Amino acid sequence: xxxxxxxxxxxxxxxxxxxxxxxxxxxxxxxxxxxxxxxxxxxxxxxxxxxxxxxxxxxxxxxxxxxxxxxxxxxxxxxxxxxxxxxxxxxxxxxxxxxxxxxxxxxxxx
Amino acid sequence: xxxxxxxxxxxxxxxxxxxxxxxxxxxxxxxxxxxxxxxxxxxxxxxxxxxxxxxxxxxxxxxxxxxxxxxxxxxxxxxxxxxxxxxxxxxxxxxxxxxxxxxxxxxxxxxxxxx
Numbered sequence: 001x002x003x004x005x006x007x008x009x010x011x012x013x014x015x016x017x018x019x020x021x022x023x024x025x026x027x028x029x030x031x032x033x034x035x036x037x038x039x040x041x042x043x044x045x046x047x048x049x050x051x052x053x054x055x056x057x058x059x060x061x062x063x064x065x066x067x068x069x070x071x072x073x074x075x076x077x078x079x080x081x082x083x084x085x086x087x088x089x090x091x092x093x094x095x096x097x098x099x100x101x102x103x104x105x106x107x108x109x110x
Numbered sequence: 111x112x113x114x115x116x117x118x119x120x121x122x123x124x125x126x127x128x129x130x131x132x133x134x135x136x137x138x139x140x141x142x143x144x145x146x147x148x149x150x151x152x153x154x155x156x157x158x159x160x161x162x163x164x165x166x167x168x169x170x171x172x173x174x175x176x177x178x179x180x181x182x183x184x185x186x187x188x189x190x191x192x193x194x195x196x197x198x199x200x201x202x203x204x205x206x207x208x209x210x211x212x213x214x215x216x217x218x219x220x221x222x223x224x225x
Binding site for chain 2: 004006040043048090100101102103106
């Protein structure tokens with residue numbers, strides 16, 4: 001099973017809202033990732049968790065707050081987002097070098 | 111600096127025709143190389159990977175890729191394209207940044223398939 005699940009599939013939020021994206025994997029992978037993907041662009045790395053600890057933050061604005069409650073779950077908390085934050089947010093997990101991606105959450109900020 | 115170049119932004123092929131998508135990389139050591147496919151609004155699916163060994167690797171959906179160190183290339187091929195192959199294809203290189211397997215993606219090649 002190489003499945004990474006993400007909820008919700010779609011999210012529309014206002015600039016003053018607080019929302020969260022959720023990612024789950026049961027492959028025993030110990031590294032998990034958040035990516036942001038704008039239309040017609042490759043994914044851009046946002047955060048990396050390794051063994052439930054944040055290991056990489058690619059200078060992401062503080063309105064994005066990641067959380068890894070356990071080895072299977074990864075959350076991305078959103079607060080006071082801007083319209084330019086509208087994008088597809090992808091979660092991935094990896095055991096070694098190969099990453100497996102979830103289907104993404106399509107986020108629209110109004 | 112590490113980088114991945116996909117020279118073709120958009121390719122159109124006829125159904126049943128052969129396909130080759132180009133990928134060139136710049137990396138200081140032996141790279142880990144990947145091809146991913148993305149259908150509109152979907153996540154990325156791993157097609158195949160190269161870590162070491164046989165330079166011709168087979169993947170899912172009938173795809174293969176050949177690693178050529180002398181040309182710093184990892185081109186993706188398929189002998190006969192199906193309409194369902196229409197999608198965005200990303201080449202990626204990994205292996206830096208410790209054990210997390212961080213990836214550097216190319217800008218992608220959009221494949222359209224003519225009936």
